[in-house]
Amino acid sequence: MLENKAKASFTLPKLPYEESALEPVISARTLSFHHGKHHAGYVEKLNGLVEGTPYAGRPLDEVVRRAAKDPVATLIFNNAAQAWNHEFYWRSMRAKGGGMAAGTLAQAIERDFGGQPEFRASFAKAAAGEFGSGWAWLVADGAGKLKIATTDDADTPIVRGERPLLAIDVWEHAYYLDYQNRRPDYISGWLDKLVNWEFAEENFGLV
Numbered sequence: 397m398l399e400n401k402a403k404a405s406f407t408l409p410k411l412p413y414e415e416s417a418l419e420p421v422i423s424a425r426t427l428s429f430h431h432g433k434h435h436a437g438y439v440e441k442l443n444g445l446v447e448g449t450p451y452a453g454r455p456l457d458e459v460v461r462r463a464a465k466d467p468v469a470t471l472i473f474n475n476a477a478q479a480w481n482h483e484f485y486w487r488s489m490r491a492k493g494g495g496m497a498a499g500t501l502a503q504a505i506e507r508d509f510g511g512q513p514e515f516r517a518s519f520a521k522a523a524a525g526e527f528g529s530g531w532a533w534l535v536a537d538g539a540g541k542l543k544i545a546t547t548d549d550a551d552t553p554i555v556r557g558e559r560p561l562l563a564i565d566v567w568e569h570a571y572y573l574d575y576q577n578r579r580p581d582y583i584s585g586w587l588d589k590l591v592n593w594e595f596a597e598e599n600f601g602l603v
């Protein structure tokens with residue numbers, strides 16, 4: 397019955413900081429478009445797509461995981477995964493971020509990459525080398541080993557049993573207003589001044 401259908405209820409989360417908080421690496425103008433138009437657009441499309449389907453009213457991460465295995469839910473997957481990825485990306489950054497990881501995460505970076513400078517170089521290279529639109533991630537695999545992953549378009553490591561610790565969006569909409577084609581400069585600024593190691597440490601602790 398129509399009146400019993402679960403309501404589509406995905407909402408755009410607020411940014412965890414002011415739109416100008418990440419300047420000068422990411423301008424308020426970029427964040428305003430990226431959050432208020434791109435991220436908002438994924439949430440709005442997702443709400444339209446899930447209406448009247450079994451995906452309506454389900455938690456976002458569950459929608460992403462289920463839609464990934466559903467051959468007729470490609471559009472739902474794309475919009476749900478982009479909504480999830482953006483929420484994670486906002487939290488992967490903070491004002492006055494950057495620097496080095498601490499604690500057990502620092503030890504794991506040392507173990508799996510040979511040191512923080514080595515991690516930084518590999519992550520920057522992977523993010524710069526992702527062809528077209530996509531994402532670069534620091535993830536922990538099922539055994540807790542750290543890896544750098546890249547995903548195309550909306551794809552996300554949570555659908556293959558990897559636990560994301562950090563994500564950088566390398567779609568052009570993330571940096572083009574500020575850097576045009578200079579994606580490596582965006583990535584360097586992100587790593588040096590914005591990356592939120594406390595968020596990564598929290599995610600690493602969630603075994």
Ligand code: MN3
Pocket residue numbers: 430434482565567569570
């Ligand atoms: Mn984006």
